[in-house]
Amino acid sequence: xxxxxxxxxxxxxxxxxxxxxxxxxxxxxxxxxxxxxxxxxxxxxxxxxxxxxxxxxxxxxxxxxxxxxxxxxxxxxxxxxxxxxxxxxxxxxxxxxxxxx
Amino acid sequence: xxxxxxxxxxxxxxxxxxxxxxxxxxxxxxxxxxxxxxxxxxxxxxxxxxxxxxxxxxxxxxxxxxxxxxxxxxxxxxxxxxxxxxxxxxxxxxxxxxxxxxxxxxxxxxxxxxxxxxxxxxxxxxxxxxxxxxxxxxxxxxxxxxxxxxxxxxxxxxxxxxxxxxxxxxxxxxxxxxxxxxxxxxxxxxxxxxxxxxxxxxxxxxxxxxxxxxxxxxxxxxxxxxxxxxxxxxxxxxxxxxxxxxxxxxxxxxxxxxxxxxxxxxxxxxxxxxxxxxxxxxxxxxxxxxxxxxxxxxxxxxxxxxxxxxxxxxxxxxxxxxxxxxxxxxxxxxxxxxxxxxxxxxxxxxxxxxxxxxxxxxxxxxxxxxxxxxxxxxxxxxxxxxxxxxxxxxxxxxxxxxxxxxxxxxxxxxxxxxxxxxxxxxxxxxxxxxxxxxxxxxxxxxxxxxxxxxxxxxxxxxxxxxxxxxxxxxxxxxxxxxxxxxxxxxxxxxxxxxxxxxxxxxxxxxxxxxxxxxxxxxxxxxxxxxxxx
Numbered sequence: 341x342x343x344x345x346x347x348x349x350x351x352x353x354x355x356x357x358x359x360x361x362x363x364x365x366x367x368x369x370x371x372x373x374x375x376x377x378x379x380x381x382x383x384x385x386x387x388x389x390x391x392x393x394x395x396x397x398x399x400x401x402x403x404x405x406x407x408x409x410x411x412x413x414x415x416x417x418x419x420x421x422x423x424x425x426x427x428x429x430x431x432x433x434x435x436x437x438x439x440x441x
Numbered sequence: 442x443x444x445x446x447x448x449x450x451x452x453x454x455x456x457x458x459x460x461x462x463x464x465x466x467x468x469x470x471x472x473x474x475x476x477x478x479x480x481x482x483x484x485x486x487x488x489x490x491x492x493x494x495x496x497x498x499x500x501x502x503x504x505x506x507x508x509x510x511x512x513x514x515x516x517x518x519x520x521x522x523x524x525x526x527x528x529x530x531x532x533x534x535x536x537x538x539x540x541x542x543x544x545x546x547x548x549x550x551x552x553x554x555x556x557x558x559x560x561x562x563x564x565x566x567x568x569x570x571x572x573x574x575x576x577x578x579x580x581x582x583x584x585x586x587x588x589x590x591x592x593x594x595x596x597x598x599x600x601x602x603x604x605x606x607x608x609x610x611x612x613x614x615x616x617x618x619x620x621x622x623x624x625x626x627x628x629x630x631x632x633x634x635x636x637x638x639x640x641x642x643x644x645x646x647x648x649x650x651x652x653x654x655x656x657x658x659x660x661x662x663x664x665x666x667x668x669x670x671x672x673x674x675x676x677x678x679x680x681x682x683x684x685x686x687x688x689x690x691x692x693x694x695x696x697x698x699x700x701x702x703x704x705x706x707x708x709x710x711x712x713x714x715x716x717x718x719x720x721x722x723x724x725x726x727x728x729x730x731x732x733x734x735x736x737x738x739x740x741x742x743x744x745x746x747x748x749x750x751x752x753x754x755x756x757x758x759x760x761x762x763x764x765x766x767x768x769x770x771x772x773x774x775x776x777x778x779x780x781x782x783x784x785x786x787x788x789x790x791x792x793x794x795x796x797x798x799x800x801x802x803x804x805x806x807x808x809x810x811x812x813x814x815x816x817x818x819x820x821x822x823x824x825x826x827x828x829x830x831x832x833x834x835x836x837x838x839x840x841x842x843x844x845x846x847x848x849x850x851x852x853x854x855x856x857x858x859x860x861x862x863x864x865x866x867x868x869x870x871x872x873x874x875x876x877x878x879x880x881x882x883x884x885x886x887x888x889x890x891x892x893x894x895x896x897x898x899x900x901x902x903x904x905x906x907x908x909x910x911x912x913x914x915x916x917x918x919x920x921x922x923x924x925x926x927x928x929x930x931x932x933x934x935x936x937x938x939x940x941x942x943x944x945x946x947x948x949x950x951x952x953x954x955x956x957x958x959x960x961x962x963x964x965x966x967x968x969x970x971x972x973x974x
Contacts, residue, residue, distance in 0.1 A: 378666065378669055386674060392685060394769065396670065398773065400659070400666070401659055401774065403659075403666055405605065408602050408605040408606045408609060412610060412613075416613075
């Protein structure tokens, strides 16, 4: 990995960390809900029985609905820290399910 | 207490989503209501050369088509070739080819049209009005310098996600839904009137709005998210991804061959429905490995069409692309576009979509109006009065600027756009310029009630006069062609007259200033401290 890319990634990570610390609900709605949506779809499409293509295509149809649902949950949940934690956890668990299983 | 806090949070989400992206949502909703008619009805209005009737026995066209392809593909590599048979809405033969110079360079496209009586080329007017109205809704005509149409399409898709979020939060924020379905206190205060209208229309049109939001989000967001998902799934292997998703294409054989005649294809009935073909998409035209996808309209079914794949040389049925095979996922995906654009029924369905689309636009506009009203004449908000007034002017300018811009574009089409060259860029300048002028007018007027009435009167007057302009410019009087075959434009003229009259009547009924002008003294308190209604 090039040093420039590492610097960019570090800056993005610091920015996201600060944004999540200052405004967990807003950052979760704008960013973490999207990563959670993408990784959930990837994990489901990869691990579901049947053809990958079929699962992926259904996943794409469901994606906007899931995204809006995650965003809604960010304001439904009482604890703002549980919101950010929940979204990051969904992203992480889905990533593990895809990369490790 | 905890539930009340949650209720306030959800209400805040609903109102802040609306105020932050309400105008953008309005632009997408309003342009969508008009865009449905762009391909057929507006196209017929736009170009008098296309106001034809289909011959009882359409002339053979294969020879003309083959020569046309040969003429336009010499020195180029064809990236797309499609042929359309005449229909009630487009009563002529037409074809389009996309080509890239063999020595590299940008792809351009060429369109050909021929009448069905003699197969003579129709000198059609260059694209402008209908292209702008359709594509501005689909991809905001997003400039190439900023990433191109795909970005624009993704942004429109994001509007669908925002709409979906607004719908969910709106429904959850209002706890007395059944009561609100029938509550329209029209003679009470401005705020109550707007609030009840927003809720009543919103609740009654909920199934339609939800469907439009989901299908619109899918059609737009897929262009941004599918590549990301696929890239992660296939770990950067783009070729593998294309193959797995069924978008792969066989290479040409490299030997020249005589192609299957278009006139033969025209006679091929669909094995199940008995329909005749509507379009043919051709890959590797002129090559031994040519493949033709013959598309049959499926009039009463929720799908884009039935596809039969043929060898372009022998006419024998061959295995089609994975995306055309009848799987549950393909069936679902192919239902999205007809559902969104209302193309699975006749004109009555389109009209219903149009009315519901305008209602959706009205809900969005009313939501923004209420948000501003509560801050200008209520106890919410902590910004200055001047700030909310400016926001209100902007809202009026955009809300009424779009209908005005649409009407002005029709005038420009008849009075300024002539000849076969493209008028799309000029259409864009006129359209966006008119919206900017309407915003400027709202700011200059300083009275949003009066600006609304005056802009509505302008839109109504323009629409009422449009049929006359069409008659003067083309010599066609709509009343004489209403019941003639293939004359969609005549019905559009009638619609202009009726809608324009309705707008004029509505404008005269609206107040020219705020009805209960006795202004309350504003006390600034944080928005979050005000309970949800």
